[in-house]
Amino acid sequence: MISEAHFQKEIDLIITNALREDVGEGDHSSLACIPKNAKGEAKLLVKEDCVIAGLEFAKQVFQFLDPKSQIEFKAKDGDWLNRGDIAFYIKSTSQTILKGERLVLNAMQRMSAIATKTNEFTQVLKNTKTKILDTRKTTPGFRALEKWAVKIGGGVNHRFALYDMIMLKDNHIDFAGGIHQAIEKTQSYLTKNKLDLKIIVEARNLQEIQQIIQHKCIHRILIDNFSFADTQKAVQLIGDVCQTESSGGITLSTAKQYADCGVDFISSGALTHSVYNVDLSLKAV
Structure with a gap:
């Protein structure tokens, strides 16, 4: 950060x-x-x-x-x-x-x-361990104020921009040739450039989670667009290997159900792009 x-x-x-x-x-x-x-x-x-x-x-x-x-x-x-x-x-x-x-x-x-x-999200999540995160879906040129507002409302800031954290999403993985290739290339890049950045990897299904947890360098797995049932399975698979984050169209009405699956974080672009x-x-x- x-x-x-x-x-x-x-x-x-x-x-x-x-x-x-x-x-x-x-x-x-x-x-x-x-x-x-x-x-x-x-x-x-x-x-x-x-x-x-x-x-x-x-x-x-x-x-x-x-x-x-x-x-x-x-x-x-x-x-x-x-x-x-x-x-x-x-x-x-x-x-x-x-x-x-x-x-x-x-x-x-x-x-x-x-x-x-x-604040509405934090109230929904107040009796769970889950924290609400913002995203980079912010107004160009206005990001710092929008992320400041999230903190004021009781939320937690995700990465500020592309330069302060590694996040390997679906396109990175596909362009790199797969999950293992993307993670290994990222580790090599960080070592070569003497960078100390946390790595988050997005998973699209349970099979990808099984691949990601084979790597010990992962800070958090982004459980993206999973059902409640599969989110529970994902959390069980990951255990204490790394942090967990749910994302993908999560609303006030569904946030508590995702939190009850045991995830550490929920990220929502709606905090900043739909108010x-x-x-x-x-x-x-």
Whole structure:
């Protein structure tokens, strides 16, 4: 997994690029009618019940625009808020608040939706050993915030990108000539390049699991698109050889049944690719 410093660099890049995209040469609407040094205050109004996420990000945005900006939080990331609640008050120049408004809202609306969805999964799985994982099915350029939101919602981050973990999926296996070839080539590659990366291998059936567990270097087996019955058999086959992860169209209504099969993790792309933004609003005080 990536370090906190690396993760923060990703957040900084998001802020810089988003403001470049949105503000460009200047917020002419504000420049035209609001004095440069005019002070303002606004509140973040929650208009829909949710797990709030992105408060710390909002602080970073406003302080990036003006280090003197002051935020008074009325909640913390991960809190359940109801419609009508105030999440924070921001005091800064009026122009700063207006320049940061859209980025903060766009980010927090999506982050809160992801955190809320993740929290629903964690509640379903709370009496099991199984943890919910995100995937790389994220919005391009926005991944760090979406994975941050998953953690806020109580989930666990999978690999961040292609460079921080090895995951041998069906296409890798087929292109490499089979499971044994893919794993052996991967071990050779890691040794040659002096890389210490964990290896996950996807299995499409029980026969492939039997092949994978012959290799002692595997960190986790991805049990992909298995039935409940075959998932139970897979977990029994794997035993304590390595970690187990179920994936493939798992929903809130089926997650508990997969967890009851004994898997360590369930991964769901729906945490990040199938949510509807939470309704939030930034209003002048």
